Amino acid sequence: MGGADGRLPHLGARLDEYGEGPAVRALEERCAGLLGKPAALFFHKGVVAQQAALLAHGERTGRTTVALHPKSHIALDEEDAIERLTPLRLRRTGPDHRPFNAAELAAVREPLAAVSVELPLRRAAFQGNGWEELGAISGWCRERAVPLHLDGARLWEVQPWLGRPLADIAGLADTVYVSFYKGLGGLGGCVLAGPVDLIEATRAWRTRFGGNLYTAFPLVVTALDGIERHLPRMGAYHEHAKALAVALAGVDGLRVNPGVPHGNSFQLLWDAPADRLETVLRRLAGDEGIWLAGRVGATPVPGWSSTEVSVGDATLAWDLRDVADLCARVLQAARTA
Amino acid sequence: MGGADGRLPHLGARLDEYGEGPAVRALEERCAGLLGKPAALFFHKGVVAQQAALLAHGERTGRTTVALHPKSHIALDEEDAIERLTPLRLRRTGPDHRPFNAAELAAVREPLAAVSVELPLRRAAFQGNGWEELGAISGWCRERAVPLHLDGARLWEVQPWLGRPLADIAGLADTVYVSFYKGLGGLGGCVLAGPVDLIEATRAWRTRFGGNLYTAFPLVVTALDGIERHLPRMGAYHEHAKALAVALAGVDGLRVNPGVPHGNSFQLLWDAPADRLETVLRRLAGDEGIWLAGRVGATPVPGWSSTEVSVGDATLAWDLRDVADLCARVLQAARTA
Numbered sequence: 230m231g232g233a234d235g236r237l238p239h240l241g242a243r244l245d246e247y248g249e250g251p252a253v254r255a256l257e258e259r260c261a262g263l264l265g266k267p268a269a270l271f272f273h274k275g276v277v278a279q280q281a282a283l284l285a286h287g288e289r290t291g292r293t294t295v296a297l298h299p300k301s302h303i304a305l306d307e308e309d310a311i312e313r314l315t316p317l318r319l320r321r322t323g324p325d326h327r328p329f330n331a332a333e334l335a336a337v338r339e340p341l342a343a344v345s346v347e348l349p350l351r352r353a354a355f356q357g358n359g360w361e362e363l364g365a366i367s368g369w370c371r372e373r374a375v376p377l378h379l380d381g382a383r384l385w386e387v388q389p390w391l392g393r394p395l396a397d398i399a400g401l402a403d404t405v406y407v408s409f410y411k412g413l414g415g416l417g418g419c420v421l422a423g424p425v426d427l428i429e430a431t432r433a434w435r436t437r438f439g440g441n442l443y444t445a446f447p448l449v450v451t452a453l454d455g456i457e458r459h460l461p462r463m464g465a466y467h468e469h470a471k472a473l474a475v476a477l478a479g480v481d482g483l484r485v486n487p488g489v490p491h492g493n494s495f496q497l498l499w500d501a502p503a504d505r506l507e508t509v510l511r512r513l514a515g516d517e518g519i520w521l522a523g524r525v526g527a528t529p530v531p532g533w534s535s536t537e538v539s540v541g542d543a544t545l546a547w548d549l550r551d552v553a554d555l556c557a558r559v560l561q562a563a564r565t566a
Numbered sequence: 567m568g569g570a571d572g573r574l575p576h577l578g579a580r581l582d583e584y585g586e587g588p589a590v591r592a593l594e595e596r597c598a599g600l601l602g603k604p605a606a607l608f609f610h611k612g613v614v615a616q617q618a619a620l621l622a623h624g625e626r627t628g629r630t631t632v633a634l635h636p637k638s639h640i641a642l643d644e645e646d647a648i649e650r651l652t653p654l655r656l657r658r659t660g661p662d663h664r665p666f667n668a669a670e671l672a673a674v675r676e677p678l679a680a681v682s683v684e685l686p687l688r689r690a691a692f693q694g695n696g697w698e699e700l701g702a703i704s705g706w707c708r709e710r711a712v713p714l715h716l717d718g719a720r721l722w723e724v725q726p727w728l729g730r731p732l733a734d735i736a737g738l739a740d741t742v743y744v745s746f747y748k749g750l751g752g753l754g755g756c757v758l759a760g761p762v763d764l765i766e767a768t769r770a771w772r773t774r775f776g777g778n779l780y781t782a783f784p785l786v787v788t789a790l791d792g793i794e795r796h797l798p799r800m801g802a803y804h805e806h807a808k809a810l811a812v813a814l815a816g817v818d819g820l821r822v823n824p825g826v827p828h829g830n831s832f833q834l835l836w837d838a839p840a841d842r843l844e845t846v847l848r849r850l851a852g853d854e855g856i857w858l859a860g861r862v863g864a865t866p867v868p869g870w871s872s873t874e875v876s877v878g879d880a881t882l883a884w885d886l887r888d889v890a891d892l893c894a895r896v897l898q899a900a901r902t903a
Contacts, residue, residue, distance in 0.1 A: 272776075273610065273776065273779070274776035274777075274778075274779065275776075276773070276774070276775075276776035276778075277775070277776035280776075307773065307774065308770045308773045308774050309774070310773065310774035310775070310776075313774055314651045314652065314774055314775070315651065410780045416780070416781055416783070416784070417779055417780040417781060433645045436613070436644065436645045436647065437613070437644065437645050437646070437647035437650055437651055438613075438614070438647070438651070438775050438776055439609075439610065439611035439612075439613035439614035439617075439647075439775055439776070439777065440611075440776065441611075441613075442610070442611065442754055443747045443753070443754040444753055444754060446753070446784075447753070447783075447784035
């Protein structure tokens with residue numbers, strides 16, 4: 230956080246109260262502009278923004294079934310919130326290892342309240358749907374008057390790979406959610422953008438989910454700062470991620486997925502068991518203060534494990550050769566542990 | 567916010583992430599200690615803490631009906647969240663103008679998932695249940711194995727009036743929620759305190775309601791500061807509120823409710839129509855920079871309106887006679903507007 234002089238440029242704005250104030254209004258307008266949508270509303274958490282959006286779509290369509298990917302955040306990482314708290318029910322479609330395409334969506338022969346596309350799909354190695362595929366999905370939805378929602382938790386990050394303006398990408402969907410604390414480096418929060426009446430309809434749901442905060446000022450000012458400082462660097466993060474993926478793929482016993490990252494993040498596969506790799510990574514963090522990877526996951530291939538690599542300002546400074554050598558050393562240690 | 571030197575003493579602590587970190591742990595332990603409960607969990611918003619608590623009580627009792635006051639925050643000020651998002655249903659009991667007593671609760675002849683007592687009851691002039699009455703309600707619940715939940719949004723503020731330690735008050739209930747941004751002056755957030763297993767059961771609900779924040783650091787450090795700086799002054803706020811109520815009750819055309827405030831806040835009734843009073847108060851804020859009262863409410867008595875008075879550090883500095891004279895001037899202007 231902080232500009233060149235270490236200060237946040239919007240820190241002098243008046244504190245917002247219960248969603249109203251100059252800084253939060255500036256943030257909402259900035260995002261609406263970037264995404265080419267008539268309205269945008271701040272939420273403290275994507276879990277709430279997306280449930281509110283899908284509830285509003287459900288109220289308009291009179292339907293309750295939401296089609297989405299089985300590895301999407303809504304389906305996997307929210308303690309089944311949407312099915313425990315709302316009348317909406319999930320229809321999972323697509324294979325685990327990549328986003329669904331229009332043909333797989335068309336195989337869902339149920340009346341839908343909405344289709345939700347997580348772009349990129351974090352738990353499928355941060356892979357996005359390509360531009361043509363997105364257009365086909367959007368067209369399928371429009372023909373059937375099914376609202377399309379974009380889970381854009383990492384939309385800023387995937388935009389350079391898609392190579393289209395944010396507003397063109399968001400224009401394929403009815404509603405889009407974007408986040409402030411991943412690549413943008415803020416303290417948290419997000420906005421939901423879309424048509425005025427639909428966004429207005431999400432306000433009551435925001436309150437019901439405890440999203441009508443006394444003040445969101447710390448989230449709002451760091452989000453505005455993130456848009457100014459980090460958003461212009463997403464292209465550089467993407468380029469560095471591609472170069473890093475090439476360097477790591479050159480290490481014997483490591484593979485990257487996808488071969489060319491769809492943004493600033495990708496999956497790194499290790500020919501070593503997860504528990505041993507985790508032990509070595511923890512020791513590295515403790516002994517040398519190097520935090521190479523977070524959670525280590527098992528894979529369906531016995532003996533292979535996976536971690537996530539995300540490029541930001543800190544990673545930009547790393548020498549590619551040094552990172553590759555370090556990973557080779559870690560892999561060797563995990564194999565002989 | 568800020569200590570004598572303008573700094574927050576916990577600002578140097580490591581940032582919490584997803585509910586874990588030294589500052590949030592310190593806050594939870596501090597509150598558990600103050601309230602005499604084995605466990606306490608941070609929430610970003612009372613709306614969520616209380617729905618999570620009541621859901622956990624419902625899961626344990628196998629029942630869905632929650633008894634509470636018709637003017638309580640849960641019943642009035644949350645866009646019907648609990649009935650729109652959870653299987654719980656509300657059973658309202660007690661008269662609008664004061665908290666319900668044990669006899670009124672006993673008239674509810676339904677199997678209950680929980681009883682929720684808002685202490686003090688803001689929309690009934692911040693009146694609390696007296697100590698004897700609280701004991702009777704608690705006893706009624708215990709005899710029937712009905713969990714008792716305390717909505718303590720202003721529990722810190724009402725404690726000096728009850729004249730018992732916080733832990734004794736909280737000890738009457740199974741779960742208690744306390745808030746950090748009213749009398750304590752923090753940026754927001756709250757904790758829910760109670761038995762270990764029940765508090766643990768609320769974690770999944772916290773996530774479902776979007777309460778598993780990336781970081782709550784700004785809320786947490788200002789809450790810790792509020793406990794250190796404002797909590798010891800609640801007695802002084804209460805004494806000043808009592809003196810202010812006497813001074814205002816002496817103005818012709820003004821009445822206070824209750825006659826002796828049950829904490830730092832009370833209702834001020836004006837013998838003037840709400841719309842005119844609001845116009846005069848707005849002009850006062852614009853012309854003289856004096857913010858005497860927030861929202862002006864109508865009352866069931868034609869021509870009478872109401873505002874809320876809450877005593878904090880700013881109000882402590884006011885001279886009682888000056889405030890009474892100012893209110894007399896405002897009332898006169900509202901009557902002749």
